[in-house]
Amino acid sequence: MPDKKVLIIGGGVAGLSAAIELAKLDVKVVLIEKEKTVGGYARQFTCKATDECVKCGACIVEGKIDEAVSHPNITICAGVCLTEIVQHDRFVISFIDRNNEKQACEVDAVVMATGFQPFDPINKPFGYKRFDDVITNLDLEKRLHQERAVKRPSDGSVPGKIAFIQCVGSRDSSLNHLWCSKVCCGSSLRMAKLIKSREESTEISFFYIDVQTFGKDFQYHYDLIRDQVRMIRAIPGDIFLTADRKLKLEYYLPAERKQIEELFDLVVLSVGITPNRNADPIAEKIGLKSTGSGFLDEQSMVSVPGVFTVGTARGPKSIAESVADAGRVALDVLNYFKAQHN
Ligand SMILES: Cc1cc2nc3c(=O)[nH]c(=O)nc-3n(C[C@H](O)[C@H](O)[C@H](O)COP(=O)(O)OP(=O)(O)OC[C@H]3O[C@@H](n4cnc5c(N)ncnc54)[C@H](O)[C@@H]3O)c2cc1C
Ligand code: SF4
Ligand code: SF4
Structure with a gap:
């Protein structure tokens, strides 16, 4: 035509x-x-x-x-x-x-x-923009592109423990964002795998509601990565900065009826897709x-x-x-x- x-x-x-x-x-x-x-x-x-x-x-x-x-x-x-x-x-x-x-x-x-617009987590209780070592998955994409080993923005050290927090701004009824963004589980797990391949000693914890394995062949890659990361079915409530500049995450494990506090060096917020x-x-x-x-x-x-x-x-x-x-x-x-x- x-x-x-x-x-x-x-x-x-x-x-x-x-x-x-x-x-x-x-x-x-x-x-x-x-x-x-x-x-x-x-x-x-x-x-x-x-x-x-x-x-x-x-x-x-x-x-x-x-x-x-x-x-x-x-x-x-x-x-x-x-x-x-x-x-x-x-x-x-x-x-x-x-x-x-x-x-x-x-x-x-x-x-x-x-x-789309990526979700802006500024108003979530995770300390984004308040604590240097809380970054988003999009920030992490850029860092992995620029540097071989991921470094803490605060002091340039290589983080020993990294936490990924999934579903930030998605599947959230308080925001009326009821949708799953579909891409952030796959993207974050692939980045976790890349970090592990570059720095094997890094301990990675993955806080999730459930893992969406959309996409061609993703189940295969998921099976490879899930043995290398700690999969924790919980979403932390708050993050605090400790005196020695670690990030303290509080989360509840329903199966064990236990409230946990754990320290991390870097926290990655998996923000998703919004209109x-x-x-x-x-x-x-x-x-x-x-x-x-x-x-x-x-x-x-x-x-x-x-x-x-x-x-x-x-x-x-x-x-x-x-x-x-x-x-x-x-x-x-x-x-x-x-x-x-x-
Ligand atoms: C954190 C995150 C990680 C992701 N990781 C992956 C991944 O690993 N693999 C994967 O397959 N997908 C991933 N995605 C999804 C991927 O980003 C999208 O599928 C893809 O970018 C969609 O392309 P699009 O053209 O629809 O939108 P966009 O990429 O948003 O492009 C829209 C374009 O329109 C332009 N535009 C907007 N308004 C106007 C206007 N008024 N006038 C003119 N131009 C305008 C914008 O500047 C932009 O260039 C990820 C998404 C997020 C948020
Ligand atoms: S893809 Fe994963 S992290 Fe993203 S909204 Fe869906 S369940 Fe949550
Ligand atoms: S699809 Fe494969 S080759 Fe292409 S950017 Fe992703 S990992 Fe690299």
Whole structure:
């Protein structure tokens, strides 16, 4: 359909993959990205391979970037700010480009690929931003990328004992975040395995509600790692800093009816996927109304003809699932064009 043009808002792995799928169907695509580079969160992740690939999916995104950048049907505009989007016969889009110049274009359909926001644990009782040695899983990704052995941010020493706390900001009724983020168990356990492979003496404890083993081959990797970490089915309540700058975790073991206090050198909060609230003004401009969790899932939205959503904008997904979702949305867009034609 060479006479059709689609706007994709967001150049993460979902937006890039949707652009590629549509371009292959001979549809023209304009992809706009607010950051200076495309790739989204997936581009920040480190390769977690040890002696073998652990199928974390992080390397998928570079291939998608190369494919999208070189496809003649795709125009990528990065570092832009969308200012207006109005629906007449077609959608009229206005944006400010990276040279601060106003641009406009008309398209036949819009795909929201605006992604997610990681949960901000600042208001949780875990001391994030109060204690230097409490970090998030995203902070840990960056550290593992930059340095071979993980170090304590406070004094640069190699931690002897690390605690991972799972489900921070997910499956939390006090926040009305009832969903499982699906990716943080796999991501944290893979990082634990990587830490152990680099520094075998590090003792790792994994505090969890239950372990989600979504994803291709993850059960195999989970079976390998769970013998190397202490799996503790409990979520600590509070964290305190001791006089010798250790982190004291308090947790309750229901099976043993025991309240435990234990010292750690580094605590990693596994924050998950929450709706990208920054996309709400755009959704509002095109008449999309969220009726549920805040994710832009068509099933829980007042939907608009010609407007589609893809990737984690719709709800928690891994990189591989976001890529698969792009195939689905490309077909939905194509069917919409065909129905208009008839
Ligand atoms: C802690 C953590 C660890 C994870 N680990 C893994 C893992 O190991 N393996 C795995 O498969 N998945 C993992 N994930 C999930 C993975 O990050 C997502 O599957 C993937 O990033 C989804 O891509 P996306 O394009 O939907 O969203 P994003 O990566 O959020 O991309 C969205 C893009 O849209 C852009 N955008 C947003 N709003 C606008 C706007 N208004 N205008 C223009 N552009 C806009 C953003 O700048 C961004 O580039 C993890 C997630 C978290 C939180
Ligand atoms: S899937 Fe992950 S672990 Fe495997 S090679 Fe790619 S980035 Fe590395
Ligand atoms: S994937 Fe694991 S850590 Fe993340 S929300 Fe689900 S159960 Fe909790």
